[in-house]
Amino acid sequence: MTAYVPVTPHGFARLTSALSDGWVVAQRNLIKIRRVPEVLVWVLISPIMFVLLFAYVFGGAINPGGAVDYKEWLICGIFAQTVVFGSTFTGAGLAEDMQKGIIDRFRSLPMARSAVLVGRTASDVVYNVLSLLIMGLTGLLVGWRIREGALDALVGVVLLLVFAYALSWVMGYVALLVPSVEVINNASFIVIMPLTFVSNAFVPTESFDGVLRTIVEWNPVSALTQAARECFGNTGGLPAPDAWPMQHPIAYTLGWVVLILVVFVPLSVRQYRRSSLK
Amino acid sequence: MIRAEGLVKRYRGVTALAGLDLEVEAGTVMALLGPNGAGKTTAVRAITTLLVPDEGRAWVSGVDVLADPMGARARLGLSGQYAAVDEQLSGYENLVMVGRLYHLGRRRSQARARELLDRFDLADAADRPTKTYSGGMRRRLDLAAALVAEPPVLVLDEPTTGLDVRSRAQMWEVIRDLVGSGSTLLLTTQYLEEADRLADEILVIDQGREIARGTADELKSRTGGERIEVVLAEPHRLEDARRELARVALDQVEVGESGRDLSAAVATGAAELRDLLAAYDEKGIKVLDIGLRRPTLDDVFLTLTGHRTESRPGDSGPSGPDAVPLDPAVHDEMEARR
Known part of the structure; x- marks a missing residue:
């Protein structure tokens, strides 16, 4: 037998080994995307469909105000909606993993307990990058333009991605609680649908009344959309609504990202550990 | 370790x-x-x-x-x-x-x-x-x-x-x-x-x-080695068949409910089977089937615990036909029949 000296890393070494284990799992997920490209195709078709449906079905009926072109104004809403929906993917992927025999292999290996989650959320960033790319191209075709500098646009893209990343951890946690692909799909529809529709993604904040408007103004999806519109220069010169999150959309969105990660990363890792000891 | x-x-x-x-x-x-x-x-x-x-x-x-x-x-x-x-x-x-x-x-x-x-x-x-x-x-x-x-x-x-x-x-x-x-x-x-x-x-x-x-x-x-199992062609020769089997058996001969099948544990296996076949031949006892069977987990269980194995709910193994057989030979036979 060759001498294999097991090492149980500590401190900083433990963090880097957790990241590298996560990366190994992420690579495995990426191989799977290549193996079953049909999934990717469907994931990418739905945002295209949304862009076209909203641009041409509601395009004539909804007027965000002033001289703003609805199609251009809408695209950032679709960006936000799509990356938010993308988190369902994390949940479904993780739920599937938890039901398969491979999870026993992972559990019996001396790898970081967080690796399955870190790997899953990381590989789903690739999905989001691809779907943003596809949506951006579709958007350009229907008349969307980036009217700010490259740096601003980059901030917009990064913001969309980090918000999606944080939400992935939420859905990951749900998947650990209820490891069923069907339940995840239905549950996320029920939660994410209102979250994205009761926001400024498709209609302007002003079209909501009373309590609903307050909800819309404080909805993180609204802030994300508003931030993206400002970064890409798609506000059409309209002033931001007079609520703190709308006045400071980037800060507010990042605040949510930090909050979600601080709560759900430890919660998910703990739940993974627990569910692996049944 | x-x-x-x-x-x-x-x-x-x-x-x-x-x-x-x-x-x-x-x-x-x-x-x-x-x-x-x-x-x-x-x-x-x-x-x-x-x-x-x-x-x-x-x-x-x-x-x-x-x-x-x-x-x-x-x-x-x-x-x-x-x-x-x-x-x-x-x-x-x-x-x-x-x-x-x-x-x-x-x-x-x-x-x-x-x-x-x-x-x-x-x-x-x-x-x-x-x-x-x-x-x-x-x-x-x-x-x-x-x-x-x-x-x-x-x-x-x-x-x-x-x-x-x-x-x-x-x-x-x-x-x-x-x-x-x-x-x-x-x-x-x-x-x-x-x-x-x-x-x-x-x-x-x-x-x-x-x-x-x-x-x-x-x-x-503790459970006996291999067993000889016999199925008789003519049930009325049961007594004769039993006597011959008892000669080569380690302990007592078990008689099945049908009254035509017998089995008994033997020390080695092939040698006793050969002797028994010769004896049956000589006495003109016809058999439908005769053979050696290794003791199965079921036999071990029967001897050690006095009860047969049984699968219980909440069981760790896979369910379905694969899980039931205890002897590979039986299992393979079932596979073949499917």
């Missing part, structure tokens, strides 16, 4: 483990033999850090699995009842992934993967997704995954359950090679024959507790 003391695990009122002790010496093989639901898989999961027992402790290579599960995992390789490989990934990709998660590094993981694929006769299928593999190939890949880091301790949970005759024979060969190279091995099985062929020591368990332990020979001497 592997030690467990007083393992207890209860699931909602069902006691899966009721205080199990075991010890596997370095370089030896222990078989945990028992029917479905006996607690074999639960014991394996407790020892391999996959579950926390309600009571008791376990050590792998001197490492306390409860105090230092990571350390224990680094020292053991597990191959489960259900091949734990990723279906979309190729055999090679699966093994490289496992190697990297054992922290062997990319280079070494790749070299090790090729080496193991060659050794387990999977080199030709190395780059195909494992969903295209046969059951036997998947099991071999799963076993290869357990060996990636050359851990000092190997745990195999029902390595051949559900495999066809050929794959089972192949798997036995692979496991025997491992044993030859000095691995410490704990394996669970429902087949007495499998335990007999592979293990130095057999621990028979039922309802989460030990009911017997010893070498295969020791257990067999």
Whole structure:
């Protein structure tokens, strides 16, 4: 037998080994995307469909105000909606993993307990990058333009991605609680649908009344959309609504990202550990 | 190398483990033999850090699995009842992934993967997704995954359950090679024959507790060796047939309910069968069927506990027809009939 000296890393070494284990799992997920490209195709078709449906079905009926072109104004809403929906993917992927025999292999290996989650959320960033790319191209075709500098646009893209990343951890946690692909799909529809529709993604904040408007103004999806519109220069010169999150959309969105990660990363890792000891 | 003391695990009122002790010496093989639901898989999961027992402790290579599960995992390789490989990934990709998660590094993981694929006769299928593999190939890949880091301790949970005759024979060969190279091995099985062929020591368990332990020979001497079974063509010759069988039998001759089938344990097997055939020939006793049968787990159970094996709900094994047979021969016959 060759001498294999097991090492149980500590401190900083433990963090880097957790990241590298996560990366190994992420690579495995990426191989799977290549193996079953049909999934990717469907994931990418739905945002295209949304862009076209909203641009041409509601395009004539909804007027965000002033001289703003609805199609251009809408695209950032679709960006936000799509990356938010993308988190369902994390949940479904993780739920599937938890039901398969491979999870026993992972559990019996001396790898970081967080690796399955870190790997899953990381590989789903690739999905989001691809779907943003596809949506951006579709958007350009229907008349969307980036009217700010490259740096601003980059901030917009990064913001969309980090918000999606944080939400992935939420859905990951749900998947650990209820490891069923069907339940995840239905549950996320029920939660994410209102979250994205009761926001400024498709209609302007002003079209909501009373309590609903307050909800819309404080909805993180609204802030994300508003931030993206400002970064890409798609506000059409309209002033931001007079609520703190709308006045400071980037800060507010990042605040949510930090909050979600601080709560759900430890919660998910703990739940993974627990569910692996049944 | 592997030690467990007083393992207890209860699931909602069902006691899966009721205080199990075991010890596997370095370089030896222990078989945990028992029917479905006996607690074999639960014991394996407790020892391999996959579950926390309600009571008791376990050590792998001197490492306390409860105090230092990571350390224990680094020292053991597990191959489960259900091949734990990723279906979309190729055999090679699966093994490289496992190697990297054992922290062997990319280079070494790749070299090790090729080496193991060659050794387990999977080199030709190395780059195909494992969903295209046969059951036997998947099991071999799963076993290869357990060996990636050359851990000092190997745990195999029902390595051949559900495999066809050929794959089972192949798997036995692979496991025997491992044993030859000095691995410490704990394996669970429902087949007495499998335990007999592979293990130095057999621990028979039922309802989460030990009911017997010893070498295969020791257990067999308690249960009788092979049995001769006879089905008579003419029931009225039963008495004559019984008398002749009693001459070669170790103890008493059992007569079946139909009044035409007889069976008895014999010391060696073939010699007694030959003598009996000669005697029947001489006396003109016609038989429909006559043969030797190895004692099955069921026979061991009947002798040791006085009751037959029975599968219980909440059982660890797979359900369905694969789970029922206790003797590989019976199992294969069922496979063939399907």
